[in-house]
Amino acid sequence: MENGLNNSEKEKKLKKGGRFLVDNFGVDMGQISYILIGPLIFLAIMLIPIPTLDWQARGGLGVLIWMAFWWTSGHIAVAITALVPIFVTTFIPIAPVGEIVSVFSHRIVFLIAGSCAMGAAWQRWGIARRLSLKILSLFGNSARKQIWAWFLISALLSSIIADTVTAAVFVPVAVTLLKYLGYDSNSKRWNNAAATNILLAIAWGASIGSLPTPLGGGQNLLIYEFLTEAVGRQIYFYEWTIRMLPFTLFFIPFIGFYLTRILQKEDVILPGSKEIYQKELDKMGKLSKGELYSGLVFVLAVSAAFLEPLYTNFLPFLDPAFIFFSLAFLLFFIPTEEHENVLSIKSMGNFPITVMIVWPSALALAKVLEHSGLAEIIGENLSFFATGHGIITFLIFAGVTVLLTNISTNTASAALLMPVIIQLFIAQGINPVPIILLLTVSVNLSFAIASGNGCLAVSAGYGVNLKTMFKHGIIIAFLGFFLSTFFAFFLDNILPWWGVL
Template identity: 30%
Template structure:
């Protein structure tokens, strides 16, 4: 990027902020805090996509702007930079550094390539489906944070470690994040946003909501979404395109590795223990209520510093480890959470809901389209859980005002709440931290957003009209 272009991009960011503060009609967003929150999103999104400054630096804008134009209590903003999810990402990043120190990353990469093969389509579908299936019962951030470094190890092994300039690497990491988001829609256990929805469904019906009902209602939606994602993912991948080498070649390469060292075994064991405990929390949460996934990863990360080599020297020293931690990923994730806090705490999100309620909706296709579009776009700039907390009660209020059954429209809103594709916020910050360019994410994401809005509007409208079960719990 030329210096002139960089200066222009740097100036456009704050100009967008000022324009939002001054040009957005006060009739729509009366409070300066609301307009400033929208302006902060515009500023951050532009800088993340054009990259005139480091992505991690952009992630601190919510703090700086909120100090100048108060949109909410600063403690609410700052807390995002030390949230449980941030600690989870830090712990996972430290553990994967130990893989590099021991050479475990190369061993894992070779074994996976020998197992799955080198066909690019199969590789893409494998990682996407793995992420989707795991996130059906696990927090999306845990899934994305644990699968991404494994995929990165494989990419480095085949010479595709420069994710920013690797078509294969960029596509693979992007769809791991997409899968983690999509899988959350499969069941109420897929994320806190679904539990928020379940709580409102229980309030509407006055009875306990059976999780199996969710799976049944969303099964046709999930089938369509999976097909759309897979078709879009492999649309520009030739049928016989490979990663280079064959399955037999990678199997031979794996056999060349020396016997697994004790350091590798311990390094792998710590990561596996952290992952398994994070995935099985429901079985021990009553016994150890404080041992949440984030703290499990931090504990195992601390233990990794106790690993010693055969010569008695410690494997991990903070002086060297800190240079290999993916700090950018951590700060981008935090920045996404922080700007989401500004949108919600300033009242901008609630104001958007009020504007939607004043559109004179009457149910059917148009109402479904508006709900899917608004919730999906809100999920792109704030957290899925925050979107659910704001959007679901508004949807219920609007639909009740029409004299219609709100339950199917709550299901429709859940689709948009779970899906988002364009900006490096929420779990999409994780692949960006490993090198994926936000410009590429936006380029692919806006197309996916359009396809999803159109397809989900049609599918949900058909379900609402022709499938009575979609209107019940």
């Protein structure tokens, strides 16, 4: 386990409090009886009559509970859980299977593919590693400064590439440097507060830093699609950014302060010095072609996304989602000095294939809930709480979302709740944009358990203290829930344009 998630351990499991968090496409067959509970619950709900629910609605409820159970069990991979809607609708016509499968060719899937491919190139050629080492060489070995450095670097990068990719890039770099400082095993990093806090800084920084753009993670892209459907037009990236950036600017000093003052109570001096980071940086040598080209292409793609309003009238056929994909495709044909192109079989080994499955399948679950009629029924039962944009309404819906995102996953939380809540507000004739924006923040307040998002899972694989993560992650999520809810209420009332798209 010492080499993290990409080591040679065949089963690829992360032990956590007697359970196993299964990575990638693994299934813990030792827990087969527990795994079978999911489909058995589905069958029971389908076969047992429930007042007010027809067989299709019961099927939608069964799929919902089945997926929620698997998502939170830790015995089966998130990617496999994500395929449940296709499996069920193939044999039981709860929803049209053709429409469920079609979400895998959604335009956002191509944006995700392009973004993740570029992230894989960043990992392969080390541009992010170079950036982090350069910054860290300026900070030295003060624990608090190190925590702040990793936190800010992760938060910054996760706003433009997926949060999980950010963690996958930076955690191994941090662990390499921690090994130089004497924390050369998972147990040593688990038992040392400073080492654990550095890993938490990356995980939490990547988690909250994902807010400013839809590119921050699958959960954001999922909500971006729901938001587009709700307002009936394409949402420009800058429109998202100016509404989410205030929350990011608020949370960065809040979480950074918590990490460096509450968790890291004393500013200890870590073994080693700035020279350690400079030594690692010197080993990298000059900027390679792989770093240069992967960096330039990524800047072009991000620029195209944010500059869309400037060219959409002249070049209406250009779509940022396909620009990302096409520019990533070009990297397969750009050579480097190492007889390998920027993107190749080797570099694509860093591609997070799970993200490609989870995002469209989360959208598929939303369609199952819609076609089965369950979303409408749930909405009717929640309609009492959807009375407008009052603070009580905000607290109720944000509270439920934060709770779910900290016991399952952020993508699962978005998939399960967002479609129902959006349709509920639309049915009541209430502008859904403010609640969508608030719940976007709530979905990203996932800090407590290793299965909550990819950032937490990666740090867990390298020895972060999971007890510390859970205890303080719950505290941050709870405080963040209240602070973000009142902040959203304030923005909605003070800045009329904030909640209108």
